[in-house]
Amino acid sequence: MLLTYVDAIRQALAEEMRRDPAVFLLGEDIGIYGGAFKATAGLVDEFGPARVVDTPLAESAIVGAAIGAAYSGMRPVVEMQFMDFIACCFNQITNFAAKSHYRWGAPVPIVIRGPVGGGVHGGPFHSQNPEMYFAHTPGLKVVEPATARDAYGLLKSAIRDNNPVLFLEHKFLYRRVKDEIAEDGPAIPLGVAAVARPGRDLSVITYGAMVHLAVETAAALAAEDIDAEVLDLRTLAPLDRAEIVATAKKTNKVLILHEDTRTGGIAGEITAILQEEAFDDLDAPILRLTSADTPVPFSPPLEAAFLPSAEGLKAALRRLARY
Amino acid sequence: MTPSPELTAADRGSNSEREWFEDLRLERHAFTIRRTRREGRIAYEWSGEITDPPPLRESGRLDRAQCLEIYRFLLMNRIMEQQLENLYKQGQVVGGVYFGLGQEGNSVASAYALDAADWMAPMIRNQGSLLVRGFAPRDVMMQYMAKAGSPTGGRDGTSHYGDLGPRRMISPISMLGDLIPVMGGICMGERLQGRNVAAMTWIGDGGQSTGVFHEAVNFAAVQNLGLVLVVENNLWAYSTPLNEQAKVADLALRARGYGIPAVVVDGTDVLQVYDACRGAVERAHGGGGPTLIESKLMRMKGHAIHDAAAYVPPDLLEFWRRRDPILRFEQYLRQKGWLTAEAQQRLAAEVEQFMLAERAAAEASPMPDGNTALSGVYCEPGCHAVQPRFEARAPALRAANGSANLAAVEGDAPHLR
Incomplete structure (x- = not known):
């Protein structure tokens, strides 16, 4: 159904x-x-x-x-x-x-x-x-x-x-x-990330609603010959360190995207994991795109300025691709 | 329960009030504590009369054997805490020690009112309740000594441990009030499995100021959960006296705001405490919902061993020293002819010997291996030899089909061997 x-x-x-x-x-x-x-x-x-x-x-x-x-x-x-x-x-x-x-x-x-x-x-x-x-x-x-x-x-x-x-x-x-979804379908194990879109050139590591922003933006960038992989974390604790490291080793370029605010967000932790476990595989600095370090504002133009945007993500991925 | 003879009808309130409010006390403690300036310093001043207490209020629920068993737990509680103080002074305790001196009668008699199928969760001063529930003095000592053999293997201290198995005891956390909704939830879960049980915990005059106290008591009331909440009004929350904690005359009066019954007892009268708690436990078993019991007593030492409690007026201590719960109960047993002087001495000597052996066992336990700190954050498949309790019960629960209010649970108390 x-x-x-x-x-x-x-x-x-x-x-x-x-x-x-x-x-x-x-x-x-x-x-x-x-x-x-x-x-x-x-x-x-x-x-x-x-x-x-x-x-x-x-x-x-x-x-x-x-x-x-x-x-x-x-x-x-x-x-x-x-x-x-x-x-x-x-x-x-x-x-x-x-x-x-x-x-x-x-x-x-x-x-x-x-x-x-x-x-x-x-x-x-x-x-x-x-x-x-x-x-x-x-x-x-x-x-x-x-x-x-x-x-x-x-x-x-x-x-x-x-x-x-x-x-x-x-x-x-x-x-x-x-x-x-089939009735009485299978449970999906916790702690296992999923590749939402396979790609060759760079990786977007994200979760939640931002997965959709990442997949849509990746599709748009295909026209510019940028082939982005999107890794959906699905579980933040415990974190799937193996998949995080695997995608970094595959594409050698990583951007971490989250709707959570910037300071103390999961992007910092993932960056540290990649420094520890995939430093030699990185061809570019690890980038992050997040919400701003403010409370979530109410009015639509304010909220739009607070949240990560498709345009912001495109720009960041183009920059990453240039390394 | 019969009304107290000393109190006038006006004292007890109207008949309709008596349906939700019972006062079992034989005396009202008439004294005040107020802030004053003494030799340039702010201090607390006591005014009142140092009187002797009345005899205990006859129970009618407890027989000779039960009373003697309670008395033995009381002795164990007090002598164990003396041993803890010695261990501390010898530098064998990690951190501090918390005492229940003056509150032993309340801890022991309340826990004694539970059946084996009921649940309880101790607060830090209810060390007597741990003994009643089947933990050994060595467990209490090893927790304070942070030993490998302690119930938490050194992961936590004080009374912070429990047992989901036969002792049915929930570990407290340090934040006061947070046990109360958990105990209500146990009643809810048990009811979904077809059983009405009582879940007892304690809170102090300080802890009842928390927001979660309100949330939890109201929740238990609305859901008609068998919570037995003993408010130990020991007059001091660390260094803050009752009148700076609450404006209400009796903390038990709060019960009316939740639409639940309340009982006030003299917390140094073992028999009053037992009767009130047993009544509440039976109400829970019958699906009658929560009860709030205010137990009026006095913390006879500081907040913890480091605290000399210099802020407590000496006359207040003297007033309560005359109301030592163990001596009052001892006197009762003597007058009943249930305990001779020789039997008392024999029993005290036996408990002393037992406690020394327990202490030796605690001292013999090694400190934990540092490497054991890193496991057990999550419950992993196979990490428990005993599977979650529910698995064994699934058929019974299916039979109950989620309906509440089934028969009360019958069970032997662990101490009724």
Whole structure:
């Protein structure tokens, strides 16, 4: 069946809930209303309010309850209405869930999923990309799919994983991309990057909605005889170091693209990995194209200036190709 | 539970209020602590009368054998903490030591009210609850000594450990309040598996100021979860006295804002603590939702061993020294004819010997190998000899089909051997 990104998420949730009675959902307005973005629409009718739990507006309590339920043997999936609100339960995630297995051997199989990202004029509190707060915290897994098929398959793996997984869904993609997805299709393993477009001349390493910008820009640059490879990281923690190094060794030129702000973004970490493991293979300085180091502005012209653009990416890739 | 004879009807409130609010105390502690300037320095001043406490409030729930078992846990708790202090002074402890002196009765009697199928999560001063739940004194000591044999293999200290297995204990984290939603979540998960259990944790007069306390108690109330929350009002949050922490007269009054029942107890009266907690546990088992219990007591040492607590007025300590929970309980056992002086001495000597052996075992454990620090960040396939608890239960859960409010869990408490 042809599913949009958000439909694929709902499909994965429903199939995992049918497969495993330990899986249940909790979050704000996810029951009768079906979630702010309708990711859980209809699930309360099939699984009932005990397994699709509308909670009070209390992010710390929601995540804390999920951790407790996981200790008791369940596999809770929490919806953050917008991932920006994850700041409210930072302690539960980074200090309770993330450190539990390391400190006392108690696994915390929970998924916290919800919409991230800009491009929809959501303003400073409905557009952020909070991945690096969590990718920096040992014990967490951080996933951000770029396609409907990946959203479906990666969410299945996230739910089956025995660790706390942050599952970041780019809201710009919810209804803009779709894939043919078979019922009860395969899970896609976490921690494995995918080549979204093979290429010869240079590599764009990216993830989330920026994968689409990269693939479209690469197609446009083919006319200029620049053959760009696009590597979709899919998981930010743990990072697929082998694929990152492999694409650098293949094309010898790397640009890292992300919608997250610049300082402390994953581009810095990837740059360091390439310096350590592929220095002799590089024919050009590693470039990065990111959002600006500002809050996400609201007004469309301001947000456009904040986000990486197709023109900016083209210019950077032309510069890289000239080395 | 019968109302306290000493209190007037007005003190207890109206009948409708008594449905949600119970006060088991036999005395109200009438004293005030206020800030004043003394010889040019700001200090806390105590005003009140140093009185003797009444006898304990008869329980009716506990028999002789149970009372003697509780008494033994109390002795273990106190003597273990004396050993911890010795270990610290000998430089064998890594970091600090936290004491529950004066709070042992509350820690032990509350944990004792749980069944084996219930869950608990200790706070830093509830070291007696660890013993009740089946951990050995050597575990407590090795945690403080950061030994390889400690429950966390040296990865964490103090009471920061747990057991998802038979002891059903959740490890706390240092941030206060964050245990409360987790304990609620355990009840939620258990209920989805067809069981109503109680999940007990403690919070202090300081910790109840946190935002997550509010979120979690409200969440448990709305979801009707079997949370048993014991607010240990020990009058001091580190160096901050209660009146700078909360404006409300009794912290238990907060329960009304959540629509849940509250009980106030004298935290130095073992029997009151047990009765209130057992009542709350039974309510949880019956699907009756959360209970908030305020236990009024006093932290008789500093925040941790480094803190001499010079800010505490000496008269306040004297007032509470007369309310030592162990001595009060001992007196009760004597009057009941359940514990002779000779039996008490024999028991104390036996616990002393046991504690020395435990201490020797803790000292014999090596420090951890530094290389063990690098593994176990993630739970990898095969990293647990014991598989996640759920796997074994899937059929039962399928049978329950996600419906809540099934029969209460029956289980023997681990200490009722």
